[in-house]
Amino acid sequence: MKNRINQLLEEVNQLVAANPDELESLRIKYLSKKGEVSALFNDFRNVANEEKREIGQLLNELKNAAQDKINELKETFNGSTDTEQKTDLTRSADPIKLGTRHPLSLVKHEIIEIFSRIGFTIAEGPEIEDDWHVFGALNFAPEHPARDMQDTFFIEQNPDVLLRTHTSSVQSHIMVQQKPPIRKLFPGRVYRNEAISYRAHCFFHQVEGLYIDKDVSFADLKQALMYFAKEMFGADTQIRLRPSYFPFTEPSAEMDISCNLCGGKGCPFCKHTGWVEILGCGMVDPNVLENCGIDSKIYSGYAFGMGVERITNLKYQVKDLRMFSENNVRFLEQFQSAY
Ligand code: DAH
Numbered sequence: 001m002k003n004r005i006n007q008l009l010e011e012v013n014q015l016v017a018a019n020p021d022e023l024e025s026l027r028i029k030y031l032s033k034k035g036e037v038s039a040l041f042n043d044f045r046n047v048a049n050e051e052k053r054e055i056g057q058l059l060n061e062l063k064n065a066a067q068d069k070i071n072e073l074k075e076t077f078n079g080s081t082d083t084e085q086k087t088d089l090t091r092s093a094d095p096i097k098l099g100t101r102h103p104l105s106l107v108k109h110e111i112i113e114i115f116s117r118i119g120f121t122i123a124e125g126p127e128i129e130d131d132w133h134v135f136g137a138l139n140f141a142p143e144h145p146a147r148d149m150q151d152t153f154f155i156e157q158n159p160d161v162l163l164r165t166h167t168s169s170v171q172s173h174i175m176v177q178q179k180p181p182i183r184k185l186f187p188g189r190v191y192r193n194e195a196i197s198y199r200a201h202c203f204f205h206q207v208e209g210l211y212i213d214k215d216v217s218f219a220d221l222k223q224a225l226m227y228f229a230k231e232m233f234g235a236d237t238q239i240r241l242r243p244s245y246f247p248f249t250e251p252s253a254e255m256d257i258s259c260n261l262c263g264g265k266g267c268p269f270c271k272h273t274g275w276v277e278i279l280g281c282g283m284v285d286p287n288v289l290e291n292c293g294i295d296s297k298i299y300s301g302y303a304f305g306m307g308v309e310r311i312t313n314l315k316y317q318v319k320d321l322r323m324f325s326e327n328n329v330r331f332l333e334q335f336q337s338a339y
Helices: 002-013 020-031 036-046 049-079 082-086 102-116 131-136 145-151 169-177 218-233 285-289 308-316 321-325
Strands: 129-130 156-163 182-191 203-213 239-246 251-260 275-284 302-309
Touching: 002 049, 020 036, 020 049, 020 203, 036 049, 102 145, 102 182, 102 218, 129 131, 129 308, 131 169, 169 182, 169 203, 169 285, 182 285, 203 218, 203 308, 218 239, 218 251, 218 275, 218 302, 218 308, 239 275, 251 302, 275 285, 275 308, 302 308, 308 321
Parallel strands: none
Antiparallel strands: 129 156, 182 203, 203 302, 239 251, 251 275, 275 302
């Protein structure tokens, strides 16, 4: 009996508990009615009379020691505040969520990057414009119906203040400011008064290109655009130029690429034609050069303009234009990039 008491005393003095639940099971193990200490008290009546005094003392000592130890452990849990309990310093830190580039930025960057390889540099112009830079200089006659092609946002009090409807307006700024050769790309946001739907928005993005020098030909334009199409959509991509009309280019064309979803075989995206339109282009109309102070007898040039949303839809099959401006993180997170 004495040995058992001493053994338990030693055990009790070394008790540890990691949390209140563990402590409670220790209390039950040692101090409950069916616990170790009570069991010894039950055996006490079998102890020989001459030993009763000594063993009794030892037993009480054990009981007190167990009680003290349990109280002491209890104290450590009560003493700690809630916040301390929640702070686990061994836990690894929450990973910081990295943002992603907006898909339109990714594609704009890629367009710029491709054209920069063939000598184009960037310029930007204002979004709030006057009539001359957006229309007048670009050969839109005052009452020309071509102005209706684009639903312009005018500032009510002053019809000469408007939001640019295309980045072609930056052509007018650059040609007035700089002497040829000019080989520039104009990325930017444009505005049109359109009802918002999955396929139209009141603002979107364009990249405009302008090259003016001596002896620039339509073949140069075609070559540059073919290079762009193959770099952007893959080496197998075919291009096709269809005659078109823009006031600021003559001749004008629209460029299609072979549908990169079905490889030109025909699918709902290309309306079963195998081709999708991606940009407008042409040779800069001599009137435009003259309007901006460039001698059209010496210089010629080409221009092109494309919608960034359109190219992005082709690359990533985004079906609803509104997603680009809704800031839905679950949509945006899907566009990872190295740049
Ligand atoms: N500015 C035209 C538009 O917004 C696009 C365009 C067509 C630009 C032909 C050009 C061009 O430079 O040559 O629809």
